[in-house]
Amino acid sequence: MSSSLLHVISHTDLDGIAAAAVAWHRWRGERPLKVSLAGYGAVDGLILESIAAGQDFLVVDLFCQDSRTVDALDRHYSEGGDPFVFDHHETTAARYGARPWAVVDTAFCAAKVYFRWLLGRGAPGMERLAPLVELANDRDLWINENPDSRLWQALITLCGPYSLLARLAENPDPSLAPHERAAGEEFVEKQEKRFALAVEKMGKGSGDLAFVEPGVLEFGDVSDFGGLVLDRMAEPPLLVAVAAKRFSGEWAVSLRSRSEMAGKVVGMLRDGKKVRGGGHDDSAALYFPPSYSPDQIRTTLQAAMRTIRDQERPTGVTLGDLFKTGG
Secondary structure: OOOOOEEEEEOOOHHHHHHHHHHHHHHOOOOOEEEEEOOHHHHHHHHHHHHHHOOEEEEEOOOOOOHHHHHHHHHHOOOOOOOOEEEOOHHHHHHHOOOOOEEEOOOOOHHHHHHHHHHHOOOOOOHHHHHHHHHHHHHHOOOOOOOHHHHHHHHHHHHOHHHHHHHHHHOOOOOOOHHHHHHHHHHHHHHHHHHHHHHHHHOOOOOOEEEEOOOOOOOOOHHHHHHHHHHHOOOOOOEEEEEEEOOOOOEEEEEEEOOOHHHHHHHHHOOOOOOEEEEOOOEEEEEEOOOOOHHHHHHHHHHHHHHHHHHHOOOOOOHHHHHHHOO
């Protein structure tokens, strides 16, 4: 077993942090670890920097956005070597699921994909991490059977991803301490008020697209707000989109749906250059250049949805029509 540095590259949500914690507890006694918690805008650079530095790396709950990075991964992989990408997103599975350096399973969150792979390899001491992995799985797949998963996501928003990773590196037990629970519940109470304001600003006539402009919701609100709109509204929209301006200047637009519309919109609008994106069929994200305005983003999403509906609308005479009129 190599004792050289291992660069763990993972996402900033509960799934990504849990996956990084799994990697930390697996390798901390055997290898120096460098952990980068990042978004889709940074993952390509982190992978290429690791390759250039000759570092071993592990990418969990993220996938590169540039085909040139994929080419670099193909060249970097040695036949028979261990995989170094563990993901669960539909877009990754569809395009790159057969790569020998990737383990992709859409049935679980990324932390569980990596955790199950480690168990299958007989990695020691993994069993105690099972409650943490199940908590992340509950959150990321919208199972919502464990209310603490929402409180954990609240703590990530409050404290930042690295603070929560430090907590789980020291103590991987996902049981919340009294002070953690109190802070999470207070955040959720305030979050519900932001949700009410966002619904009011959307208006009753949101139609197929519920678009929330920046400044109404905070980072960490999106999944719960999407569930609120899609599950509790009498006539929910086809797509919920929440726009936020990143420090880099580009727009991050989080998408939620219940009819695979989010994945279809990402597949249509992503061009790999100006507009990037990825995710699941019903939970995805797009990244627009800084030059776009919120109105342009909304209009672009609406146009994509119209095109998708037009493409899926039956045209001409079908076999069913013939049977109906054939007598």
